[in-house]
Amino acid sequence: MAESTIQANILIDVRKYRLRIYKSTLHELGNPMNIQLLINPVKKHLVIMPVEKKQSGDQALTIGININRPKCSCEVYSKVFITKLCEITEKMEYGHSYHLKGEVIPSQRIALFYLDTLEETKSTGEEQWNQTTRQLS
Numbered sequence: 388m389a390e391s392t393i394q395a396n397i398l399i400d401v402r403k404y405r406l407r408i409y410k411s412t413l414h415e416l417g418n419p420m421n422i423q424l425l426i427n428p429v430k431k432h433l434v435i436m437p438v439e440k441k442q443s444g445d446q447a448l449t450i451g452i453n454i455n456r457p458k459c460s461c462e463v464y465s466k467v468f469i470t471k472l473c474e475i476t477e478k479m480e481y482g483h484s485y486h487l488k489g490e491v492i493p494s495q496r497i498a499l500f501y502l503d504t505l506e507e508t509k510s511t512g513e514e515q516w517n518q519t520t521r522q523l524s
Contacts, residue, residue: 392490395498397435398508400484404469408435408461412498415491422461423470428475431502470474476502484508 395413398407398441412435413419419437426433473479485507489500 395489395500397433397487397489397500398484399472399505401469401479402482402484404426404466405501406455406463406465406466406469408463409497410460411490412420412463413461415493416496426465426471426475432477433472433489433500435498435500437496448517450455472502476505478505496499 394410395415396409397412397478398409399405400407408422408447413422416435418424421438421440423436423438461483479485483504487500487502488504488506489498491498
């Protein structure tokens with residue numbers, strides 16, 4: 388029997404070195420207070436995984452989500468992380484934003500995104516934020 392999954396999307400903004408994880412994705416992961424971002428460069432996957440707390444010596448990027456806004460989208464600013472994504476995909480260009488499609492796998496408590504599904508967004512700035520928020524809320 389196939390495992391049920393839930394569609395998920397994130398936004399990668401190369402100009403601001405920002406990764407926006409939408410509240411619908413966070414909700415499907417159980418509204419975690421901390422998440423870990425993992426990249427598999429061979430399979431070209433990005434994984435978002437809830438974690439209880441940061442592990443000592445861990446090289447994965449662990450983010451604490453603002454406790455005052457647990458039901459909002461999460462924005463992660465990391466030049467190192469976005470640069471690494473750019474190196475892996477070879478599709479992203481500075482100054483552009485991209486949607487990335489994936490799925491939440493509830494049984495594993497992860498969100499899995501496929502870097503091959505990158506789609507450049509056509510709008511920019513505040514217009515992009517408003518359109519995306521309306522679509523994914």
